[in-house]
Amino acid sequence: xxxxxxxxxxxxxxxxxxxxxxxxxxxxxxxxxxxxxxxxxxxxxxxxxxxxxxxxxxxxxxxxxxxxxxxxxxxxxxxxxxxxxxxxxxxxxxxxxxxxxxxxxxxxxxxxxxxxxxxxxxxxxxxxxxxxxxxxxxxxxxxxxxxxxxxxxxxxxxxxxxxxxxxxxxxxxxxxxxxxxxxxxxxxxxxxxxxxxxxxxxxxxxxxxxxxxxxxxxxxxxxxx
Amino acid sequence: xxxxxxxxxxxxxxxxxxxxxxxxxxxxxxxxxxxxxxxxxxxxxxxxxxxxxxxxxxxxxxxxxxxxxxxxxxxxxxxxxxxxxxxxxxxxxxxxxxxxxxxxxxxxxxxxxxxxxxxxxxxxxxxxxxxxxxxxxxxxxxxxxxxxxxxxxxxxxxxxxxxxxxxxxxxxxxxxxxxxxxxxxxxxxxxxxxxxxxxxxxxxxxxxxxxxxxxxxxxxxxx
Numbered sequence: 427x428x429x430x431x432x433x434x435x436x437x438x439x440x441x442x443x444x445x446x447x448x449x450x451x452x453x454x455x456x457x458x459x460x461x462x463x464x465x466x467x468x469x470x471x472x473x474x475x476x477x478x479x480x481x482x483x484x485x486x487x488x489x490x491x492x493x494x495x496x497x498x499x500x501x502x503x504x505x506x507x508x509x510x511x512x513x514x515x516x517x518x519x520x521x522x523x524x525x526x527x528x529x530x531x532x533x534x535x536x537x538x539x540x541x542x543x544x545x546x547x548x549x550x551x552x553x554x555x556x557x558x559x560x561x562x563x564x565x566x567x568x569x570x571x572x573x574x575x576x577x578x579x580x581x582x583x584x585x586x587x588x589x590x591x592x593x594x595x596x597x598x599x600x601x602x603x604x605x606x607x608x609x610x611x612x613x614x615x616x617x618x619x620x621x622x623x624x625x626x627x628x629x630x631x632x633x634x635x636x637x638x639x640x641x642x643x644x645x646x647x648x649x650x651x
Numbered sequence: 652x653x654x655x656x657x658x659x660x661x662x663x664x665x666x667x668x669x670x671x672x673x674x675x676x677x678x679x680x681x682x683x684x685x686x687x688x689x690x691x692x693x694x695x696x697x698x699x700x701x702x703x704x705x706x707x708x709x710x711x712x713x714x715x716x717x718x719x720x721x722x723x724x725x726x727x728x729x730x731x732x733x734x735x736x737x738x739x740x741x742x743x744x745x746x747x748x749x750x751x752x753x754x755x756x757x758x759x760x761x762x763x764x765x766x767x768x769x770x771x772x773x774x775x776x777x778x779x780x781x782x783x784x785x786x787x788x789x790x791x792x793x794x795x796x797x798x799x800x801x802x803x804x805x806x807x808x809x810x811x812x813x814x815x816x817x818x819x820x821x822x823x824x825x826x827x828x829x830x831x832x833x834x835x836x837x838x839x840x841x842x843x844x845x846x847x848x849x850x851x852x853x854x855x856x857x858x859x860x861x862x863x864x865x866x867x868x869x870x871x872x873x874x
Contacts, residue, residue: 553743574802581795586785595799598774599806602813609817629813640805647719648798 429521436525450495450523458491458541463526465588481611497592499526500583523645530572538564559614566630567607577641583650639650662851669844681837690754697747697844700740707737727793732856734776740775741773764815768807771810
């Protein structure tokens with residue numbers, strides 16, 4: 427239990443800093459809205475076309491926005507050797523990973539809670555009937571995204587050119603998450619008459635479980651000094 | 652790098668000879684495919700390149716696991732060499748596949764599961780190489796890239812499955828039973844030739860990696 431308590435301490439600390447400074451949240455929401463806007467401009471005012479590709483646009487927006495916050499995962503620790511301090515605490519270093527992971531998931535889900543309704547308005551899609559399905563997809567997708575993202579963020583935090591390296595490592599690894607989330611979202615928005623969305627939810631669930639195990643297992647090695 | 656050792660010389664000569672024989676058999680001896688004509692001969696180089704690319708990445712995975720357990724720089728050098736050569740074979744595979752795809756399918760590129768997975772594989776190991784070039788410390792570079800080598804490979808089956816579900820219009824891969832014996836042994840001959848080329852490149856690349864490491868140490872000592 428002590429791992430969870432330590433993790434919770436990190437989540438609480440990071441969310442408190444975020445609540446007081448709002449250094450990430452405001453910028454992320456604004457950036458995500460801009461991404462959706464740019465896509466709408468690029469694809470023209472054809473509402474039917476926009477509705478058909480809405481799932482894809484939404485998740486590209488989430489992925490780009492997520493990269494922003496993931497690359498800042500350890501920013502609070504960067505000044506005056508904070509990460510060394512965290513590492514020096516007794517106990518399992520996995521608590522750092524779990525804490526940072528939960529923080530990233532919460533922050534990204536909060537952005538999505540604004541972004542998804544905004545997309546519904548922009549693309550003129552009525553989302554209310556699909557609210558439950560969309561919520562499940564975003565939660566599973568966000569977990570998958572953050573699992574690998576939080577891990578690779580720790581790996582690239584001390585790297586030269588980490589702004590380039592994080593997406594370069596992360597996006598190929600996230601292909602199953604993006605495919606699963608985009609297809610599930612599109613099917614749910616279309617009414618999912620054949621019940622196919624469940625297959626994609628299973629892909630997301632399987633990815634989440636497999637990468638949770640792998641990342642938890644390897645994280646102490648990534649954090650070694 | 653100094654003169655080639657006997658092993659390197661022998662491997663190099665064998666690789667060259669077997670490539671010549673394999674190409675001759677594939678281009679001249681074996682009759683053209685009844686359905687596809689001469690284009691099908693590309694398969695004799697495309698399939699071995701793909702197999703070797705996959706094997707090279709499997710070796711990266713094994714060496715990465717070994718490195719993480721034993722922390723011996725030797726395994727890191729083998730992994731890095733294999734990743735680099737694997738990238739070369741992957742590019743060769745994709746280019747040959749495109750040359751075959753244009754006359755057969757009518758397009759250079761299609762979102763076929765194996766094609767897509769191969770392209771993602773290329774992205775994963777280009778990322779692996781980029782990570783190595785951005786890390787200065789020898790121990791950290793080895794540890795970080797070993798982690799990417801493990802995660803990257805563990806992801807391949809998941810990527811393949813998800814891409815297959817996304818694009819269910821692929822044809823099943825050829826099995827030895829569905830292929831004529833002439834074609835099969837020409838394929839095996841070329842596979843042997845490609846394996847020798849891989850082995851030769853590996854031996855040379857590992858030696859280069861070793862010299863690079865020594866150079867790095869000396870420069871650090873002088874600085």
